[in-house]
Amino acid sequence: DQQVKQNSPSLSVQEGRISILNCDYTNSMFDYFLWYKKYPAEGPTFLISISSIKDKNEDGRFTVFLNKSAKHLSLHIVPSQPGDSAVYFCAASKGGGSQGNLIFGKGTKLSVKP
Amino acid sequence: EAGVAQSPRYKIIEKRQSVAFWCNPISGHATLYWYQQILGQGPKLLIQFQNNGVVDDSQLPKDRFSAERLKGVDSTLKIQPAKLEDSAVYLCASSAGQFYGYTFGSGTRLTVV
Numbered sequence: 286d287q288q289v290k291q292n293s294p295s296l297s298v299q300e301g302r303i304s305i306l307n308c309d310y311t312n313s314m315f316d317y318f319l320w321y322k323k324y325p326a327e328g329p330t331f332l333i334s335i336s337s338i339k340d341k342n343e344d345g346r347f348t349v350f351l352n353k354s355a356k357h358l359s360l361h362i363v364p365s366q367p368g369d370s371a372v373y374f375c376a377a378s379k380g381g382g383s384q385g386n387l388i389f390g391k392g393t394k395l396s397v398k399p
Numbered sequence: 400e401a402g403v404a405q406s407p408r409y410k411i412i413e414k415r416q417s418v419a420f421w422c423n424p425i426s427g428h429a430t431l432y433w434y435q436q437i438l439g440q441g442p443k444l445l446i447q448f449q450n451n452g453v454v455d456d457s458q459l460p461k462d463r464f465s466a467e468r469l470k471g472v473d474s475t476l477k478i479q480p481a482k483l484e485d486s487a488v489y490l491c492a493s494s495a496g497q498f499y500g501y502t503f504g505s506g507t508r509l510t511v512v
Contacts (some may be wrong), residue, residue: 328403328444328490331500339449357412386455387501388444389441 288312289377291390298397304362306393308375311356315377319387320349320360323372332373335359365397401499403504405491411510415481420507424472430454431468432501433476434490444491448474465499481511 290309298304308318316337321329335342335349335358342349348361362369372394376387403424404457424431429450434442445464447455450471459466463481463482468474478485492501 326505328492328503328505330500331505376441386447388446389443391439391441
């Protein structure tokens with residue numbers, strides 16, 4: 286039973302354009318959501334997070350949107366750069382913060398072409 | 400600030416052998432996690448420590464996996480005996496607090512043959 290789903294295994298985008306990575310969840314108890322970025326042979330790196338009391342959080346080129354009614358969140362990268370090419374994981378937790386058991390999706394591999 | 404250190408980076412063992420992984424978290428981080436990432440999957444929590452106490456080990460296969468956190472700092476994860484399905488990357492992470500994202504180490508890639 287997968288509680289966090291990333292239905293697109295891969296995404297290819299041209300440099301300078303917008304990348305949109307999607308994530309759906311099934312557990313309505315989740316109240317904190319995070320995105321991680323992972324390069325090969327490295328551990329995941331925290332990118333951006335959002336609490337369920339918000340619907341948008343922005344950090345530079347990265348914006349996360351949360352639609353609680355649809356149990357859906359998305360990560361927007363604008364403009365996309367070749368260095369953004371990596372696997373992106375969506376994660377969710379209960380309890381109001383990032384501490385505790387994070388439930389991860391399977392990841393989406395983003396390729397940004399020059 | 401130094402990151403989360405893990406060793407070894409790679410390990411190949413035969414099934415039924417034992418193996419141990421080591422993790423040194425970021426200094427001052429009270430919470431330490433071990434995650435298992437099987438190829439093509441997202442990381443899955445095995446065990447969470449708060450200082451040297453276990454907070455959550457509900458997904459740890461306790462018949463073969465064990466973990467300890469020495470004096471609330473370093474941690475070791477052991478598998479004995481290993482099975483083929485244990486082949487995965489084992490990630491250690493630490494956290495400064497409730498609203499901080501984890502910092503992961505580079506992981507140990509285990510191959511069981």
